[in-house]
Amino acid sequence: MTKLAIIIPCYNEEEVLPETALRIYQLLVQLINRHMISADSYALFVDDGSKDRTWSMIEDLHHKNAAFRGLKLSRNFGHQNALLAGLSHADDAHVMISIDADLQDDLSAIEKMLAAYERGYEIVYGVREDRSTDSWFKRATALGFYKLLSMMGTESVYNHADYRLLSQKAFAAFRDFKEVNLYLRGMIPMLGFKQTAVYYKRDIRKAGTSKYPLAKMLSFAWDGLTSLSSRPLRFVTVTGGVVFLLSIGMSIYALISYLSDATIHGWASTVLPMYFLGGIQLFCIGLIGEYVGKIYREVKQRPRFIIEEHLKGDPFEAIEHR
Ligand code: UDP
Ligand code: MG
16 A cells, blocks of 8 residues: 655644644545555654744654654755755655645645556646635736746646645656755656656645745745756856947948948947846856856765754554554
8 A cells, every 4th residue: 555655844833833733644545544654654743943842842752652753954955955965765666646734735636646646647736726814916927937037948737835745756866966956846856767746735834934934935946947957157148249230230330431421420329239148248257257256166076965863653653652
């Protein structure tokens, strides 16, 4: 029977954790009773260096019931690394489903994901049917971002965040992706295998506040873009080429003006290209710098997460023996 691990990254989630744990527990029991998953299935909470009571709550949950496991990272490594840490410590399960701690993603989609897995899919994306619970700003920026990504030649699953099922086989393949700059939702589609999506309605956060304020969201988007595609660098080259062509035109114009004795009115044509070229050059140097920075981080091969503690129960203590 299928052994399921639900991976939940948590960063300062004390407000919502009790409710999340309860709902996930109910779901596990329900799926076990219906023989969709094995009785030693579990939920793994990954504490991503929380500063509040999140970890002590996870410990309590684990001591009450071994179906709750816990993984404590030594500091805040960020959502994507926390997810990777969780997945890497759940490979005893046949399938892993990652979900946010705030219950925004409808838990009932898990059953649909499992059904797809039974039909032979190795990767199942949870996709938001509508985003009416997100602010117009988040919707607009998200849409712009997907458009930009596809312009840059990267396929990503529209309206899919990190709510997804990965089979053991798919994750084993993913382990060969050694990069430090993680953008899972853009990398997983590259794995291949049989993939599909299930749809659900996204709710509002049940409690607590978003752990992705605007600046963090923008930086995540930028990381995604530059990790997945080097096409922005192509854009730099093309811009350089266009400016070069324009400057040939300018030279011809200057030569003609000189030959026809109309030279002195040259202030605007001197100053404007200066600003224009200066701006473009700074932008391009910055962009190249971003990639150099990424290469710098990649070559160092630092660990993507560090584990401080791992609470994993004896499988025989799991739900049925509660
Ligand atoms: N998260 C994390 N580390 C971080 C930031 C966030 O593990 O540094 C977790 C967070 O606890 C939540 C998930 O990532 O489970 C998504 O965060 P959130 O719901 O705040 O993002 P939003 O839905 O607002 O985009
Ligand atoms: Mg959320």
